[in-house]
Structures are given as structure tokens and as C-alpha cells.
Amino acid sequence: MLYRTAGQFKTSYEADQALFPVKQDAFLLGFIMVLAWVIFPLTASEFTFQTLLIPILIYSLAALGLNILTGYAGQLSLGTAAFMGVGAYACYKMITIMPWMNPIIAILLSGVFSAGVGVAFGIPSLRIKGFYLAIATLAAQFFLVWLFEKWAWLYNYNASGAIQVPNLDIFGLYVSGPQADSIVQYYLVLFIVCLLTWVCINLTRGNLGRTWKATRDMDIAAELIGINLMKSKLTAFAISSYIVGVAGALFVFMWRGAAEPNLFDIPLSFRILFIAIIGGLGSILGNYLGAILIVGLPVVLNLVPEALGIPLSSSMVEHLNFMIVGGLIVFFLIVEPHGLAQLWRLLREKLILWPFPY
Amino acid sequence: MKHFTRLALAGALAAATAGASMAQxxxxxxxxxxxxxxxxxxxxxxxxxxxxxxxxxxxxxxxxxxxxxxxxxxxxxxxxxxxxxxxxxxxxxxxxxxxxxxxxxxxxxxxxxxxxxxxxxxxxxxxxxxxxxxxxxxxxxxGYWDAADMIIQYLESQGSLNGKKIAFLHLDHPYGKEPIPVLEQLAAEKGFELSPIPVGLKEMQNQSAQWLQIRRMRPDYVVMWGWGAMNAGAITEAVKTKFPMENFLGVWWSGHDADLAIAGADAKGYKSISWSFPKxxxxxxxxxxxxxxxxxxxxxxxxxxxxxxxxxxxxxxxxxxxxxxxxxxxxxxxxxxxxxxxxxxxxxxxxxxxxxxxxxxxxxxxxxxxxxxxxxxxGGWMLEWDGEKFVKVSDLLTPNVAGYQALAEEKAKEYADANAPWPVNEGCDAM
Incomplete structure (x- = not known):
């Protein structure tokens, strides 16, 4: 009933191939956009901004970047966190060398550096595939984190070896550093995430996206029909690393405020890979759903016992949290091995037919 | 995406209820x-x-x-x-x-x-x-600079440090690097040679490379800035390589009884500076x-x-x-x-x-x-592991703060500048 498609006639090929062939999808997206742009900022507390809204958006973006590479182009990567680090350190260096630079431009530019590094580490993908490639990207992970530790120039010879985000402003409004308001940071993150998501949707539906998918599904066949594998794989590495790099810059500048090299170590890579896998490889929506499950849910679960007035010690809640989230991950993967995005796709199909299935 | 709204609502609700229950x-x-x-x-x-x-x-x-x-x-x-x-x-x-x-x-x-x-x-x-x-x-x-100063003071009370070699085994992390400026300053003053040996976060449990380096270097003392698994790792390695335990000292976070109990009597003589003591x-x-x-x-x-x-x-x-x-x-x-x-x-x-x-x-x-x-x-006391527990082996050591006062002010200023605008409490007199 909610998703009834009766009466929505398509009279041209454009209409049939549109992003939203069903009107309700567009309404739903519009509703979510209103939530994200108007309702949440008006109602959220500082805590909600800092622990739910901003991190979910940033993790979604990082997972989106990984999904381009792993989900669309089929190249398994374990170096996501290191590429995020490249973005973060590049942004830090640009801001400290050129303090007059607009922070938004610096963040968007920092992705270029990680794209370059990503392409360099993507070159082995031309010869090796699958698990072997994963090991090659693992090398990037170890090498880059080591570099962040040892190359003191990267953190301006700071005695603690960590980078600390300065107070940056755009036209007198603080956007990063301790003086910045959460709501400003939220809008900035939301703007960049929306922009890059829009770019990615278009890329994956276009020519480039089709070449990636062909490469993923069977690279020999793709080569035979005239797809340049080198171009296809390296563009996937470049675009993926660009997005991941921007996510890394946002991660440090718009959320964490400070970062030590080991922040970009392998656990973060795994976390983002889990978000992409549980959300659904080869989908855009999945990254958001995955981030909500992996990043948002534990925070909310932590609040539940207190809200219900159950006296549990904080460490107990933490242990329970581990078990519940772990159990949910297993549950979702058993119910739908292709991730939450596929679950939504099936649900939507059922809704279209409901209440009169054949 | 429906989940998102529900989660956010739950979050808002929880935050609202949590704020309401406080009194006296x-x-x-x-x-x-x-x-x-x-x-x-x-x-x-x-x-x-x-x-x-x-x-x-x-x-x-x-x-x-x-x-x-x-x-x-x-x-x-x-x-x-x-x-x-x-x-x-x-x-x-x-x-x-x-x-x-x-x-x-x-x-x-x-x-x-x-x-x-x-x-x-x-x-x-x-x-x-x-x-x-x-x-x-x-x-x-x-603070850590006090600890570094007190440890060097204690070592000096055991004999002049001029020409001695001190290995500084530390976690390769902001925490472990913290005392290096003061140790370097003291090394220049007292004429000992300081060699920092970093232990990466991944190598905490397996420090054979670092201890091989220590063995080759033959330092007179090893000073440790370790945390978590690194402490037990270092102590077991020190026992294994037969490093004289009485020349092995740590900061207060490297003096956890459970870490030493693993080595037991073999770790006898290990010391740790501390500003607290279990009495x-x-x-x-x-x-x-x-x-x-x-x-x-x-x-x-x-x-x-x-x-x-x-x-x-x-x-x-x-x-x-x-x-x-x-x-x-x-x-x-x-x-x-x-x-x-x-x-x-x-x-x-x-x-x-x-x-x-x-x-x-x-x-x-x-x-x-x-x-x-x-x-x-x-200030603090030097504690020594007697094989079963820590005992005090020194009188109260007090750090010579004047030695790094200027350094602290300089670093504090650097921090404030990097984080400008950073309000400074002008009402305070100098320390």
C-alpha cells in the first residue's frame, strides 16, 4: 500500500532508467534529507552530534570509498585506514603550511594525496588478485603507519608525535578545533558526505561504474570485450582512495580533533571493511546502514540500561554490548549474506506487492 | 534508513531521561x-x-x-x-x-x-x-618530567653518571616519548649517554629485538617507560637475557605487581619510582x-x-x-x-x-x-621488587623542578599558540 506503484506510468526510456523509477523512493529520500538537514540539527544534543551523527556520517563515507574499490571493482583492500591517515596528515600539513587556506578546500584537496598513494599501492592489482592483493594492500597499511610514526616532518616535530587540529575558521565561524560548534561541524560533514555520495551514485551508474562491475564479475571476459583493465582498476583505486582520504581528513578535523599514528592502524581498516560488508558490498545505501549498525548501535545500547533504570556496572554494559552487537552481526549475515542493503531491497519488493502478493 | 531515525530518537530520549535524576x-x-x-x-x-x-x-x-x-x-x-x-x-x-x-x-x-x-x-x-x-x-x-628527574637523581645517588650509558626503553607512543626532552637535558648536564629504544605498539609482547640491542649496547642502566603488556614483556626479556635487575628502573606505570609476579624472584631488584605506596x-x-x-x-x-x-x-x-x-x-x-x-x-x-x-x-x-x-x-619514593612485593628503598626524592621550568613554559606556550585562540589565566603569578 505504502509502496503501490499503480498509476506510475513510464512513457520514455529516460523515465524508466531514472534513479527513482518508483516515486515513493524519491519521497523517502526527501524525508531522510529533511531529517538530516533540518530535524536532527534542530533537536540533537552535543552528545548526539559527537557520538552518533558526525561519526556515522564519516564512517559511512569511508566505507563508501572502500565499497567503490571492493564492492564495485572487486579489488579487496585492507589498507583503508592507512589511506585515511594519508588524507588526515595531508590536510594537517596543508593547514599548517598555508594557514590562510579554506578548510573545506583543504579537506577536499587532501583526498588528492591519498588518491596518489592509493594508485601507487594499486599497481600490484594489475598482476595479483583476491587474497594476494589483500596482502599487498596490507603492506600499505604497515608501511604508512610506520611512516606516520617515523617521519617527524609530518607532525611538525611535535614532541608527542600526534597531530592536533588547530582552530580554523571560515569567515569568522569556527569549523574545526575545540572552539568549533558541533552543529557547524555536522553541517560541513553532511555537505561533503552528500556531495561525494551524489558523485558516487552517478559514477557507479555511469560508464565507469559499468567497467568496474565488469572487472569485478570476470576480468578476463571484461578484457575480451575491450575494457582496459589497467584503467579500470587504477581509476577504482584512485577514486576510492580519494573518498577514503577525504573521510580521513574529516575524521580528524571534524570529529577527533587529534590523532596519533596508531589510530590509523589495522583495527580501523577492519572496522570499515565490516561496515562495508555488513551494509552490503556493491551498494551505496549499505554503507550508511552498516555504519549505523556498527558505529551507532553500540552507543545507543550503552544508554539503554541507564534509561530503563537497570543498575548495571559500566563494564558489564560494555561486555553485553560486545555480545549483542556481535550476535546481531552474525544474525544479519545469516538472514541476508549480501548485507543490510539487500535486506532493504527485498523488503521494498515485498512492500510494493503488499498486501496482495501473487 | 528507518533505523536511523529510531536510533536517534532512542538516543534523544535516553539523554533526556538521564539528565533528570540528580539531587544533593x-x-x-x-x-x-x-x-x-x-x-x-x-x-x-x-x-x-x-x-x-x-x-x-x-x-x-x-x-x-x-x-x-x-x-x-x-x-x-x-x-x-x-x-x-x-x-x-x-x-x-x-x-x-x-x-x-x-x-x-x-x-x-x-x-x-x-x-x-x-x-x-x-x-x-x-x-x-x-x-x-x-x-x-x-x-x-x-608529572612524567618529575619522574625522569627523580630517576636520574636516584641513579646519581648510586654514583656519578658521568660517562655512563643509559638505555631508555619506551613505548613508541606519545606517552613513551613524553620524558625525552628532560632526559636529554639531564644527559647534557650530567654527562651520561642516553639512547632511546622505542618499542612499537605491536612489539609490546615480543621485545627480543630491543633486548638484543640492549645486550649489544651494554648500558649501565635501563630506564623504562612502559605500559600494559610492554612491562611484563620487558621484565621477562630482561630475566631471559640475564640483565642485572638492580640496574633496571621504571616509571610508576611500570610498577604493577602482577607484571613482576610473573617473573617472581628472578625479577628481584627491579625498581620503579612511585608517588604512592601500599601501606x-x-x-x-x-x-x-x-x-x-x-x-x-x-x-x-x-x-x-x-x-x-x-x-x-x-x-x-x-x-x-x-x-x-x-x-x-x-x-x-x-x-x-x-x-x-x-x-x-x-x-x-x-x-x-x-x-x-x-x-x-x-x-x-x-x-x-x-x-x-x-x-x-x-616527589616520590624508589620502590624495589623484593621477589614478592614492592618495598621502599629510598627516602623521599623531590624533583628539581627549576631545571625544566623554562622548558615547560616554552612547550606550554607552543601548545597555546598552536591552539590559538587559547585563553591564558593572567591572574596567576609565576610558579
């Missing part, structure tokens, strides 16, 4: 880490802290009539969780105890905006001792035994209670309680706020008499904080 209490949350990779050291510290606060609530009805709500928020030593806890508690907290260098780094710049004192006893950024710049941060009773016959320990532990209100056990870290937890809570008392006396109200507690923490005066009055005699050295001096520089 002082909310002093602790960002505890009873889970995660460092839980082994976290648990005794957290138990000590919580038990002392429970004792105050049970025996004295709180502090100045106001009960202490010493709630723990579990971080698992993860920076991300730490920030989550900080955001969750900062609304009504009068103090925050971040408990990890990573969390301290994140929270420190925010305190000027949020106006909440950070209590980081014996850890964190050493230049925090400059209270003029770091108005809201306190690393009482001693089982101190009155406060007896009170805790009878009024907290015997009533089943504690999570601690008997072996843990005898350890250095448990007693350190007690000392930390006692320092916080003194700060609260000072603020209550000044402002004439039991329910002080964060700003008033800052004043209180700046006016702690732990004299010998006061320490005895609190029943802590022999457990913490006397110290005094002020508006410009947020550390107190209490």
Missing part, C-alpha cells in the same frame, strides 16, 4: 577501563578509586554532606569510547578523569570551552604543570577493609588490595576529595560546580599532618598546588 550529590565520573587490552592495570586502579569514594560515602556521608556519585563510564582504553564518555558525562560532571594519553589529548583542548577540570594524576602532557596556560588540567601529584596498616586501609570490603561493596580481592596500583587508586581519589573539600570551604556550599572545583584543585595542601589526618600516612608524599602550579611536584 556531586557527580564525579571516572572514565574507567575494566575491559580491553589494559584492563589488567585498569581494574586495581578503578577499584582503589571507587572504594575510597564508597568509604567516604559510607563513613562520612560523602564530602561536606554531599554524597559522591562516582559513576564509571567504560572506555576500554579506546579513545573513541573515551570521547563518547566525556560527551555523555560533561553536562553535569564537576571533573573528568580521562585515564589515557589518547583521551587526554582529545579532551584537553575542549576543556577551555566546556569549563570542566581534567584530573590526570601522574599522567598526561607534562607541561600541564603550567597552570597559567592549562587552566583546567591537573596532573597532581607529579596495609594505614588507617584508611583498615577502614576500607571494615566498611567497604567486608560489607561486600567492593569488587577488589585480597592480593589486588596489597598491590601498588590499588593504593594508587585510593590516593587519586583522596586528592580529588581534598580538592572538593577545599572548594566547599571556600564557596560555603556542599554542591560545588566545575568552576569551583577548579579553584579547589588549585588549593590542595597535602601537608604531613593532613595526610596523617586522612589516614594515608606513608601512602603519598606531601605536596601543594597553586593557581600556577597544577602538578604539585610531590
Amino acid at each position: 550529590e556531586l557527580y564525579a565520573p571516572n572514565l574507567a577501563y575494566r575491559t580491553g587490552p589494559f584492563a589488567a592495570t585498569g581494574i586495581p586502579l578503578m577499584n582503589g578509586q571507587a572504594d575510597y569514594m564508597t568509604l567516604l560515602n559510607e563513613r562520612d556521608g560523602g564530602i561536606g554532606g554531599a554524597k559522591i556519585d562516582f559513576e564509571e563510564c567504560e572506555t576500554g582504553y579506546s579513545t573513541e569510547k573515551g570521547v563518547e564518555c566525556y560527551e555523555k558525562t560533561k553536562g553535569k560532571a564537576i571533573v573528568t578523569q580521562p585515564w589515557s594519553t589518547g583521551i587526554t589529548l582529545q579532551v584537553l583542548p575542549k576543556t577551555n570551552v566546556d569549563a570542566i577540570p581534567i584530573l590526570a594524576p601522574g599522567y598526561g602532557f607534562s607541561p600541564m604543570m603550567d597552570g597559567k596556560t592549562f587552566q583546567w588540567a591537573f596532573n597532581t601529584p607529579a 596495609m596498616d594505614a588507617p584508611v586501609m583498615k577502614d576500607i577493609q571494615s566498611m567497604v570490603i567486608d560489607k561486600g561493596m567492593s569488587k577488589t580481592d585480597e592480593t589486588e588490595m596489597k598491590g601498588v596500583f590499588y593504593s594508587r587508586g585510593i590516593v587519586i581519589s583522596a586528592i580529588l576529595a581534598e580538592g572538593i573539600r577545599a572548594a566547599q570551604a571556600e564557596y560555603g556550599t556542599a554542591e560545588i560546580n566545575a568552576e569551583q572545583l577548579r579553584w579547589g584543585l588549585e588549593h590542595i595542601d597535602m601537608t604531613e599532618e593532613r595526610i596523617a589526618e586522612l589516614g594515608l600516612d606513608g601512602m603519598v608524599p606531601p605536596f601543594k598546588t597553586s593557581c600556577a602550579n597544577h602538578t604539585g611536584h610531590s
Whole structure:
């Protein structure tokens, strides 16, 4: 009933191939956009901004970047966190060398550096595939984190070896550093995430996206029909690393405020890979759903016992949290091995037919 | 995406209900880490802290009539969780105890905006001792630079350091690098050779490469800035390579009984500087035994209670309680706020008499904080592992703060400049 498609006639090929062939999808997206742009900022507390809204958006973006590479182009990567680090350190260096630079431009530019590094580490993908490639990207992970530790120039010879985000402003409004308001940071993150998501949707539906998918599904066949594998794989590495790099810059500048090299170590890579896998490889929506499950849910679960007035010690809640989230991950993967995005796709199909299935 | 709205709603609801339940209490949350990779050291510290606060609530009805709500928020030593806890508690907290260098780094710049004192006893950024710049941060009773200075002082008391070689085995992390500026300065002054040997976070448990280097170098002393699994790793390696244990010294976080108990009698002679000492016959320990532990209100056990870290937890809570008392006396109200507690923490005066009055005699050295001096520089004792437990082997060592005062001011200024606009408390006189 909610998703009834009766009466929505398509009279041209454009209409049939549109992003939203069903009107309700567009309404739903519009509703979510209103939530994200108007309702949440008006109602959220500082805590909600800092622990739910901003991190979910940033993790979604990082997972989106990984999904381009792993989900669309089929190249398994374990170096996501290191590429995020490249973005973060590049942004830090640009801001400290050129303090007059607009922070938004610096963040968007920092992705270029990680794209370059990503392409360099993507070159082995031309010869090796699958698990072997994963090991090659693992090398990037170890090498880059080591570099962040040892190359003191990267953190301006700071005695603690960590980078600390300065107070940056755009036209007198603080956007990063301790003086910045959460709501400003939220809008900035939301703007960049929306922009890059829009770019990615278009890329994956276009020519480039089709070449990636062909490469993923069977690279020999793709080569035979005239797809340049080198171009296809390296563009996937470049675009993926660009997005991941921007996510890394946002991660440090718009959320964490400070970062030590080991922040970009392998656990973060795994976390983002889990978000992409549980959300659904080869989908855009999945990254958001995955981030909500992996990043948002534990925070909310932590609040539940207190809200219900159950006296549990904080460490107990933490242990329970581990078990519940772990159990949910297993549950979702058993119910739908292709991730939450596929679950939504099936649900939507059922809704279209409901209440009169054949 | 439906989940998203539901989650956010639940979050908002929880935040709203959490804010409503407070009365005649002082909310002093602790960002505890009873889970995660460092839980082994976290648990005794957290138990000590919580038990002392429970004792105050049970025996004295709180502090100045106001009960202490010493709630723990579990971080698992993860920076991300730490920030989550900080955001969750900062609304009504009068103090925050971040408990990890990573969390301290994140929270420190925010305190000027949020106006909440950070209590980081014996850890964190050493230049925090400059209270003029770091108005809201306190690393009482001693910082890492004090520790470095005291260790060198102790070594000097064993014979001149001129021409000696000291290996500095440290965690390759902001925490481990912290004392290097002071050690380098002392090396230049006293004429010893300092060789820093970093241990990566991934190599904590397997330090064979580092100890091979130490064996080749043949240093006269090894000074360790280790944490978590690194301590036990280093001690077992030292035993294995037959390094003379009496020439092996660590900072206070490298003196955890459980780490040494693994090596037992083989680790005899290992030393650790400390500003706290487990004195089982101190009155406060007896009170805790009878009024907290015997009533089943504690999570601690008997072996843990005898350890250095448990007693350190007690000392930390006692320092916080003194700060609260000072603020209550000044402002004439039991329910002080964060700003008033800052004043209180700046006016702690732990004299010998006061320490005895609190029943802590022999457990913490006397110290005094002020508006410009947020550390107190209490000094400490050199503790030695006798095969079963730590014993005091030195008189009270006091750091020569003047030696690195200028360095602290310089670093503090650097920090303030990098984080401009950074308000400085001009009302303070020089230290």
C-alpha cells in the first residue's frame, strides 16, 4: 500500500532508467534529507552530534570509498585506514603550511594525496588478485603507519608525535578545533558526505561504474570485450582512495580533533571493511546502514540500561554490548549474506506487492 | 534508513531521561577501563578509586554532606569510547578523569570551552604543570618530567653518571616519548649517554629485538617507560637475557605487581619510582577493609588490595576529595560546580599532618598546588621488587623542578599558540 506503484506510468526510456523509477523512493529520500538537514540539527544534543551523527556520517563515507574499490571493482583492500591517515596528515600539513587556506578546500584537496598513494599501492592489482592483493594492500597499511610514526616532518616535530587540529575558521565561524560548534561541524560533514555520495551514485551508474562491475564479475571476459583493465582498476583505486582520504581528513578535523599514528592502524581498516560488508558490498545505501549498525548501535545500547533504570556496572554494559552487537552481526549475515542493503531491497519488493502478493 | 531515525530518537530520549535524576550529590565520573587490552592495570586502579569514594560515602556521608556519585563510564582504553564518555558525562560532571594519553589529548583542548577540570594524576602532557596556560588540567601529584628527574637523581645517588650509558626503553607512543626532552637535558648536564629504544605498539609482547640491542649496547642502566603488556614483556626479556635487575628502573606505570609476579624472584631488584605506596596498616586501609570490603561493596580481592596500583587508586581519589573539600570551604556550599572545583584543585595542601589526618600516612608524599602550579611536584619514593612485593628503598626524592621550568613554559606556550585562540589565566603569578 505504502509502496503501490499503480498509476506510475513510464512513457520514455529516460523515465524508466531514472534513479527513482518508483516515486515513493524519491519521497523517502526527501524525508531522510529533511531529517538530516533540518530535524536532527534542530533537536540533537552535543552528545548526539559527537557520538552518533558526525561519526556515522564519516564512517559511512569511508566505507563508501572502500565499497567503490571492493564492492564495485572487486579489488579487496585492507589498507583503508592507512589511506585515511594519508588524507588526515595531508590536510594537517596543508593547514599548517598555508594557514590562510579554506578548510573545506583543504579537506577536499587532501583526498588528492591519498588518491596518489592509493594508485601507487594499486599497481600490484594489475598482476595479483583476491587474497594476494589483500596482502599487498596490507603492506600499505604497515608501511604508512610506520611512516606516520617515523617521519617527524609530518607532525611538525611535535614532541608527542600526534597531530592536533588547530582552530580554523571560515569567515569568522569556527569549523574545526575545540572552539568549533558541533552543529557547524555536522553541517560541513553532511555537505561533503552528500556531495561525494551524489558523485558516487552517478559514477557507479555511469560508464565507469559499468567497467568496474565488469572487472569485478570476470576480468578476463571484461578484457575480451575491450575494457582496459589497467584503467579500470587504477581509476577504482584512485577514486576510492580519494573518498577514503577525504573521510580521513574529516575524521580528524571534524570529529577527533587529534590523532596519533596508531589510530590509523589495522583495527580501523577492519572496522570499515565490516561496515562495508555488513551494509552490503556493491551498494551505496549499505554503507550508511552498516555504519549505523556498527558505529551507532553500540552507543545507543550503552544508554539503554541507564534509561530503563537497570543498575548495571559500566563494564558489564560494555561486555553485553560486545555480545549483542556481535550476535546481531552474525544474525544479519545469516538472514541476508549480501548485507543490510539487500535486506532493504527485498523488503521494498515485498512492500510494493503488499498486501496482495501473487 | 528507518533505523536511523529510531536510533536517534532512542538516543534523544535516553539523554533526556538521564539528565533528570540528580539531587544533593556531586557527580564525579571516572572514565574507567575494566575491559580491553589494559584492563589488567585498569581494574586495581578503578577499584582503589571507587572504594575510597564508597568509604567516604559510607563513613562520612560523602564530602561536606554531599554524597559522591562516582559513576564509571567504560572506555576500554579506546579513545573513541573515551570521547563518547566525556560527551555523555560533561553536562553535569564537576571533573573528568580521562585515564589515557589518547583521551587526554582529545579532551584537553575542549576543556577551555566546556569549563570542566581534567584530573590526570601522574599522567598526561607534562607541561600541564603550567597552570597559567592549562587552566583546567591537573596532573597532581607529579608529572612524567618529575619522574625522569627523580630517576636520574636516584641513579646519581648510586654514583656519578658521568660517562655512563643509559638505555631508555619506551613505548613508541606519545606517552613513551613524553620524558625525552628532560632526559636529554639531564644527559647534557650530567654527562651520561642516553639512547632511546622505542618499542612499537605491536612489539609490546615480543621485545627480543630491543633486548638484543640492549645486550649489544651494554648500558649501565635501563630506564623504562612502559605500559600494559610492554612491562611484563620487558621484565621477562630482561630475566631471559640475564640483565642485572638492580640496574633496571621504571616509571610508576611500570610498577604493577602482577607484571613482576610473573617473573617472581628472578625479577628481584627491579625498581620503579612511585608517588604512592601500599601501606596495609594505614588507617584508611583498615577502614576500607571494615566498611567497604567486608560489607561486600567492593569488587577488589585480597592480593589486588596489597598491590601498588590499588593504593594508587585510593590516593587519586583522596586528592580529588581534598580538592572538593577545599572548594566547599571556600564557596560555603556542599554542591560545588566545575568552576569551583577548579579553584579547589588549585588549593590542595597535602601537608604531613593532613595526610596523617586522612589516614594515608606513608601512602603519598606531601605536596601543594597553586593557581600556577597544577602538578604539585610531590616527589616520590624508589620502590624495589623484593621477589614478592614492592618495598621502599629510598627516602623521599623531590624533583628539581627549576631545571625544566623554562622548558615547560616554552612547550606550554607552543601548545597555546598552536591552539590559538587559547585563553591564558593572567591572574596567576609565576610558579
